[in-house]
Amino acid sequence: MSWGRGSSAERDAGNASVFLILLIPVVTLVFALVWEAGQMLVAKSDLLEATHAAARAGAHQVDTSAVLAHGETVLAPQAAERAATEHLVRAGVSGRAEADGEQVVILARTTYTPALLPIGSQVIEAEANAVAVQPSG
Numbered sequence: 001m002s003w004g005r006g007s008s009a010e011r012d013a014g015n016a017s018v019f020l021i022l023l024i025p026v027v028t029l030v031f032a033l034v035w036e037a038g039q040m041l042v043a044k045s046d047l048l049e050a051t052h053a054a055a056r057a058g059a060h061q062v063d064t065s066a067v068l069a070h071g072e073t074v075l076a077p078q079a080a081e082r083a084a085t086e087h088l089v090r091a092g093v094s095g096r097a098e099a100d101g102e103q104v105v106i107l108a109r110t111t112y113t114p115a116l117l118p119i120g121s122q123v124i125e126a127e128a129n130a131v132a133v134q135p136s137g
Contacts, residue, residue, distance in 0.1 A: 032116040040124060043112045047128045050091035051108045055132035058084030058097055058104035062134070075134040080104050102134040 058080035066074040077099035084097035084104055095108030112124045 036114045036117050039115070040112050040126070043110060044126045044128070047093060047108060047110045047126050048130070050088060050093045051095070051106050051128045051130040052132075054084040054087035054091070054095070054097065054108070055104050055106045055130040057087045058099060058106070059132035059134045061099075073134065075099055075102055075104070080134075104132050104134070106130045106132075 059075070061076045061079035061083050063074040063076040063079075066072055080099035081097045081104075084099075084106055085095075088095045088097070088106070088108055093108045093110050095106060098105045107127070107129045109125060109127050112126060114122065114124065
């Protein structure tokens, strides 16, 4: 017996669309968070790669006069710092290099600006360091 209200299928007809309208912004926000986290990981990975490569480039700078005079491979500190810093600059990364004894230490920084999240002009900074020991030979 119907009291003029219609069937239950007719009464529930608009509920799914309201649920979807409320769900779409949430799904979009989750997607944006996952995307930005992935992009930040890619930026950090690129920074680590550039930092390690700069450390290796610096560690291969040998003092040729020490090799000729004593037959020992000795790190050339100024050349190592210069080579490492130049490598960072070519990679588009800011940082500093220090050569001490037989090792080259790199500290580098880069920034990432989120593209999807509406957090204004917020810049996220990433930092990486690397140490390379001058190869003995």
